[in-house]
Amino acid sequence: MSASIKSHPVSTAPNLREIAALFDIRADFVHGFPYGSGHINDTYCASFDQAGLTPIRYILQRINTNVFRTPVQLMENISRVTRHSLERLIEAEHPEARRRTLTCIPAHDGKAYAVDDFGGYWRVYPFIERATGHDEIQNNEQAFQAAKAFGNFQKLAAGLGGERLHETIPGFHDTPQRLEALKAAIGADPLGRAAGLEAEIDFVLSRAADCSRITDLITAGVIPERVTHNDTKLNNVLLDDETSEGVCVIDLDTTMPGSALYDFGDMVRTATPSTREDGTDLSKLDLRMDRFEALVGGYLSAARSFLNAAEVENLAFSGKLLTLECGIRFLTDFLLGDVYFKIKRPEHNLDRCRNQFAFVSAIEKRLPEMEDVVAAHTG
Ligand code: ADP
Numbered sequence: 001m002s003a004s005i006k007s008h009p010v011s012t013a014p015n016l017r018e019i020a021a022l023f024d025i026r027a028d029f030v031h032g033f034p035y036g037s038g039h040i041n042d043t044y045c046a047s048f049d050q051a052g053l054t055p056i057r058y059i060l061q062r063i064n065t066n067v068f069r070t071p072v073q074l075m076e077n078i079s080r081v082t083r084h085s086l087e088r089l090i091e092a093e094h095p096e097a098r099r100r101t102l103t104c105i106p107a108h109d110g111k112a113y114a115v116d117d118f119g120g121y122w123r124v125y126p127f128i129e130r131a132t133g134h135d136e137i138q139n140n141e142q143a144f145q146a147a148k149a150f151g152n153f154q155k156l157a158a159g160l161g162g163e164r165l166h167e168t169i170p171g172f173h174d175t176p177q178r179l180e181a182l183k184a185a186i187g188a189d190p191l192g193r194a195a196g197l198e199a200e201i202d203f204v205l206s207r208a209a210d211c212s213r214i215t216d217l218i219t220a221g222v223i224p225e226r227v228t229h230n231d232t233k234l235n236n237v238l239l240d241d242e243t244s245e246g247v248c249v250i251d252l253d254t255t256m257p258g259s260a261l262y263d264f265g266d267m268v269r270t271a272t273p274s275t276r277e278d279g280t281d282l283s284k285l286d287l288r289m290d291r292f293e294a295l296v297g298g299y300l301s302a303a304r305s306f307l308n309a310a311e312v313e314n315l316a317f318s319g320k321l322l323t324l325e326c327g328i329r330f331l332t333d334f335l336l337g338d339v340y341f342k343i344k345r346p347e348h349n350l351d352r353c354r355n356q357f358a359f360v361s362a363i364e365k366r367l368p369e370m371e372d373v374v375a376a377h378t379g
């Protein structure tokens with residue numbers, strides 16, 4: 001977790017041509033550039049010439065090994081999950097099978113990753129064309145389709161046989177553990193940033209009981225462990241540019257044993273607020289009930305068949321919990337000196353934290369209405 005993370009040793013601009021040459025890409029490198037707005041990995045889009053025909057694009061990604069300490073195990077998870085997805089799509093004779101799942105382009109030694117001269121771990125995926133991962137939601141149809149895609153992802157993952165997946169970040173959604181990490185960061189306060197943050201710290205401490213609600217139900221066996229995505233922010237599903245259909249779930253680094261509620265909660269966190277995650281005008285921040293209703297409809301269209309009663313009962317609450325947890329993580333990272341999430345300005349993590357906590361308050365006001373929406377869809 002954050003407290004033990006050191007700064008990344010590999011931060012120079014990579015030679016993408018050399019990286020691409022490590023993989024079995026049967027085309028000539030043309031150019032590449034940094035891509036996307038993820039907070040964790042270093043992502044590049046690269047174009048290749050394939051026998052002089054239309055250029056073909058790939059995603060080249062350097063895994064953040066400060067965050068993911070066991071990249072080989074992580075890639076084992078991703079290989080298993082993506083192979084399983086492709087097999088099911090081919091079995092169903094899906095006409096766009098390779099656009100509907102990430103697929104790992106193998107390195108020359110057959111592995112799903114390659115290590116560069118600086119010890120960086122790289123992987124390559126075909127670029128999913130004509131689809132977009134949205135940082136900000138534009139309409140209810142996108143909410144519905146994104147939630148349906150993540151629900152279908154869980155359904156598909158449930159059929160993955162074999163050994164339990166590796167936990168790529170142990171305790172990733174263990175909110176009580178996240179709370180302890182925050183307390184430790186407040187205690188250590190290495191940069192003297194805690195002064196002046198009493199309001200944010202009190203906000204969390206007064207909600208300590210919320211933090212353990214889901215983990216307690218898991219421990220009691222009331223909520224089952226499932227293979228879940230665990231990072232279902234809206235921009236981690238690519239939606240078709242024309243139809244808005246959920247084309248491909250991406251960012252599979254955290255696909256591992258978890259709870260369906262972690263996935264639904266993070267969708268609420270990212271698809272229902274009226275501002276973006278780092279927006280600083282919090283005066284009008286609210287949870288859009290129309291978006292929430294679309295999420296519930298989309299998610300349940302895929303997941304209703306397998307969720308149990310306790311999961312359904314906690315769908316609305318999961319939005320509050322995952323938003324609180326994310327705010328706790330941003331605050332912890334701010335206190336520790338921004339060592340985990342990529343930032344674009346000095347107080348970026350603090351802005352994100354304040355935004356998340358304001359959204360927790362907005363959810364608290366809406367919870368009864370949210371419960372009614374879930375009941376109307378499941379009653
Ligand atoms: P991070 O863990 O840093 O969020 P992601 O795996 O989500 O990294 O990738 C960052 C961004 O790159 C995504 O939000 C998406 O816009 C883009 N991206 C990732 N994989 C693909 C892909 N196969 N095709 C098209 N775009 C992709």
Ligand code: GN1
Pocket residue numbers: 037038039040041067230231233236251253254277326
């Ligand atoms: C990170 O990787 P990305 O940008 O999709 C983070 C999530 C947070 C999110 C907050 C592995 O997601 O857990 O909810 O930022 N991913 C990891 O925006 O920590």
Ligand code: MG
Pocket residue numbers: 038039235236251
């Ligand atoms: Mg991402």
